[in-house]
Amino acid sequence: MDLTPILDSLNDAQREAVSAPVQNLLVLAGAGSGKTRVLVHRIAWLIQVEDISPYSIMAVTFTNKAAREMRGRIEELLGLNPHGMWVGTFHGLAHRLLRSHWRDAGLPDNFQIMDSDDQLRLIKRLAKEMNLDEQRWPARQFQWFINAQKDEGLRARHIEPSNDPFQRTMLNIYVAYEQACERGGMIDFGELLLRSLELLRDRSPALLKHYQERFRYLLVDEFQDTNAIQYAWLRLLCGTERKLMAVGDDDQSIYGWRGARIENIQNLPEHFPGTTTIKLEQNYRSTKNILQAANAVIGNNQGRLGKQLWTEGSDGELLSVYSAFNEQDEASFIVGRIQQWVQDGNLRVDSAVLYRSNAQSRILEEMLIRAGVPYRIYGGQRFYDRLEIKNALAYLRLMSSRHNDTAMERVINVPTRGIGTRTIELLRQHAREQELSMWQAACEIIEQGLLPARAGNALRGFLELIDRLDTETRDTQLHEQTEHMIKHSGLVQHHEKEKGEKAQSRLENLDELITAARQFAGSWQEDIDTEEGEARTPLVAFLDQAALDAGDAQADEHQDSVQMMTLHSAKGLEFPLVFLAGMEEGLFPHKMSIEEPGRLEEERRLCYVGITRAKQKLYLTYAESRRLHGQENFNRASRFIQEVPPELIEEVRLNAQVRRPLTARSPSEPLFQGGGSSLANAEVPATNISLGQRVGHAKFGEGIVVNYEGSGPKARVQVNFDDEGSKWLMLGYANLQPL
Ligand code: ATP
């Protein structure tokens, strides 16, 4: 047996972990020390040496993308496809269980996954039905409550009702929410886990036994971020056998706010008997300077399990800190450096911009677009999150299951077809009173003639449309189904009406959806065990994937583009060139976290994650003034910058840059000072508007001035509005207010 590929590229400690006897193992080690590599090689070892069939192995990864990569790596190592192995995220694996055993799980066969947006929409509707004032009772708060309960494994019936009105209202919504989901055959992300846990634990001992016997080995990456229910799920599947390998790093636990528990690492040896712990200390990812900076920062946290990382690598370059005048200067600095990087012969895909919160990406995106630099955003506005795509998917969902209320609400009057709020209100009420889905309620209302003729006809027209789309495409291929729906639902005409760039991109996206459907059907293999019932139709499978692929799939994975993502999404990844943008007190550490030591430490771990993504070169940037969420803030540099030893840092000074005093700027002052910025500013002639400036418009809301042409009363400016997209406006008429 040739074990060279499996063992050769490992150090001693890594080899020990990979070739350990079949037993419970905990690999506890810092960033970039090869934990993920060990996990992959361990799987290859189990298959090749321990003769465990891939069919008996389950591996849990942090993203769907990581799961695909893991399969590829194992295939490389073994020279064969690990067919039958279960690899995926906790959510993906739970989903697979539920699809295979929907009946035992108490679900309809066409149950559908709701993403967090759908969930919020449903909650809003329920709160409205209960006459709860949105100001006082924000829907997000209910959403947060429901998800937190599910993460702890609690259903509404498990929660003691109390006299506290706050808690009682939360609970009431939870109850109504559970009923609505049940009725519509919809499940949210938390439900995937909770339901599959209940399936195995309470509903079907036979299934539990089957899977406990089937899976002879379970492996979990990023173990420090498992929450209570995921941990319970693992314990259940492992049973009393010794067959778990967990790899993780307590210093990278960053999901405490979502219920993740670092203690799971400490408890592991107690709950999983005979656990052997292995530490890895050599880092293979980063230069010495980067690693030292990471060690220094994380050293400020208390109560760590404690480990030091070292590297044989070179010192590398110093870390660069850039203090920008404002967020636009920061963005243009970053874009300039990326352009330089590419000019030097590097790939864009090897550069990453990481930031604390999603809202920060907008200005970076604008600068990248203006400079013509392609980029991808992980986890932000994903393709499947875009309005037109969600509309199209809602049509497909209704074609697949008429009882999906969320989908029905979304498109019942998109495009407008004369179904007004009064009719919709009536539908909701009828559905609620009769405990029906909205669709059933609509059928009944029409039958009983409860609507005025015009409204009744409009509603009937909608129901017939959906039925027709369904029957006309029954025997066609998935992409034909999709194309037919897009053409005949009225969505194309609807979006065409919007005009301008936005409409164009919406139509392109709809086209892209047809392509996505074609590609999906071409590569799709049913990997769900259909021990029960029918296999999924390609349509159902496609809709499942659209909901599940959350966060890590963008439309075009193949173009060479800059990688942009939040620090949270960057976990487990690595890039030669990394920018940590927005290193300011209040932003990072986030102002909500500064007061609480526990949360501050979580922010610091997040910073550690950020620093350790970098292989060769790391930039830390911050803006002396920043406009975010419509407010201008003046912040100090993040304490995390101060925590990096000064000898590891060089400050970037741009040639000929005039530093500006930190006083409020008058509206007519240009924002950019030229110098090293690749996007030297120009002021729109004879106005008080300058490029890059934020402005308000009575109809379109707030936006940023990105271009202009002409002068005097004929001048036109292009404004990128936050909500309305890009528009050209005549300055003379637009009455733009500088903000
Ligand atoms: P993180 O905590 O960020 O998830 P990790 O511990 O999972 O990091 P890996 O991603 O597995 O670390 O490895 C980091 C980098 O080091 C990868 O590029 C990997 O290929 C490389 N590497 C790991 N072990 C070795 C080794 N023994 N020899 C050479 N390169 C290695």
Ligand code: MG
């Ligand atoms: Mg890893």
